[in-house]
Amino acid sequence: MHIHNFSKENSILNTFISEIRDVNIQKDRMRFRRNIERIGEVLGYEMSKELNYKPKKITTPLGIHNTSVFNDDIVLCSILRAGVPLHNGLLNYFDTAENAFISAYRHHKDTPEIFEIIVEYLACPDLSNKTLILADPMLATGQSMLATFKALKPFGSPKAIHLVSVIGAQKGLDFVTNEFPEDTHLWIATVDETLNNKGYIVPGLGDAGDLSFGEKLQK
Numbered sequence: 001m002h003i004h005n006f007s008k009e010n011s012i013l014n015t016f017i018s019e020i021r022d023v024n025i026q027k028d029r030m031r032f033r034r035n036i037e038r039i040g041e042v043l044g045y046e047m048s049k050e051l052n053y054k055p056k057k058i059t060t061p062l063g064i065h066n067t068s069v070f071n072d073d074i075v076l077c078s079i080l081r082a083g084v085p086l087h088n089g090l091l092n093y094f095d096t097a098e099n100a101f102i103s104a105y106r107h108h109k110d111t112p113e114i115f116e117i118i119v120e121y122l123a124c125p126d127l128s129n130k131t132l133i134l135a136d137p138m139l140a141t142g143q144s145m146l147a148t149f150k151a152l153k154p155f156g157s158p159k160a161i162h163l164v165s166v167i168g169a170q171k172g173l174d175f176v177t178n179e180f181p182e183d184t185h186l187w188i189a190t191v192d193e194t195l196n197n198k199g200y201i202v203p204g205l206g207d208a209g210d211l212s213f214g215e216k217l218q219k
């Protein structure tokens with residue numbers, strides 16, 4: 001796993017992360033979603049440096065300019081619900097990408113500590129030889145990322161895999177490092193030390209799905 005963790009660098013990214021963590025600022029749902037989207041834009045820009053490029057001639061009104069543009073067929077796959085604002089941010093930059101959506105949520109059994117990942121909805125194009133971006137803002141245990149990756153297997157073998165996340169726990173990073181192919185890239189804004197006994201990242205930010213879209217009833 002090639003891990004690109006941007007928390008050590010000073011940049012505007014840290015301001016966006018501070019705001020989604022802040023217990024008061026995060027109550028503004030529109031700002032919360034927009035900050036996740038902005039983080040998606042920044043991570044997408046950083047990720048674009050790892051893509052493959054081909055030369056292109058651009059005709060301007062006054063002449064020809066030689067440049068290079070990326071040459072990868074991108075499929076952007078996000079995990080519902082919390083992945084939606086991150087998806088939008090990435091799609092703002094990779095605007096010609098194909099898209100996939102999957103629902104992977106934690107189903108708590110008898111106690112809050114014990115949960116399984118339920119995959120129900122999946123819409124995905126052919127992944128053969130494509131560049132697959134898997135986006136989910138929270139990389140806690142890493143189980144949702146893995147469940148998604150497994151569910152995508154019947155859709156073909158991508159030529160490259162990029163995981164994009166906002167906040168990770170070290171345990172989740174170790175888990176995806178073991179479970180994903182070695183040449184996978186992880187683009188992550190920041191990494192926290194611990195998970196609590198409910199599998200939440202500490203200090204983290206709380207529940208990214210609820211903060212984006214409101215609390216859901218647990219059934």
Ligand SMILES: O=P(O)(O)OC[C@H]1O[C@H](OP(=O)(O)OP(=O)(O)O)[C@H](O)[C@@H]1O
Nearest residue numbers: 081082105106139140141142143144209
């Ligand atoms: O790394 P993991 O331990 O798998 O946890 C991370 C998952 O938890 C959150 O989803 P959640 O189940 O809260 O669903 P939601 O987006 O509908 O709120 C988050 O968006 C990830 O998908």
Ligand SMILES: O=c1cc[nH]c(=O)[nH]1
Nearest residue numbers: 140200201206207208
């Ligand atoms: O800290 C966490 C862990 C999983 N999902 C969240 O939304 N937050």
Ligand SMILES: [Mg+2]
Nearest residue numbers: 207208209210
């Ligand atoms: Mg949630």
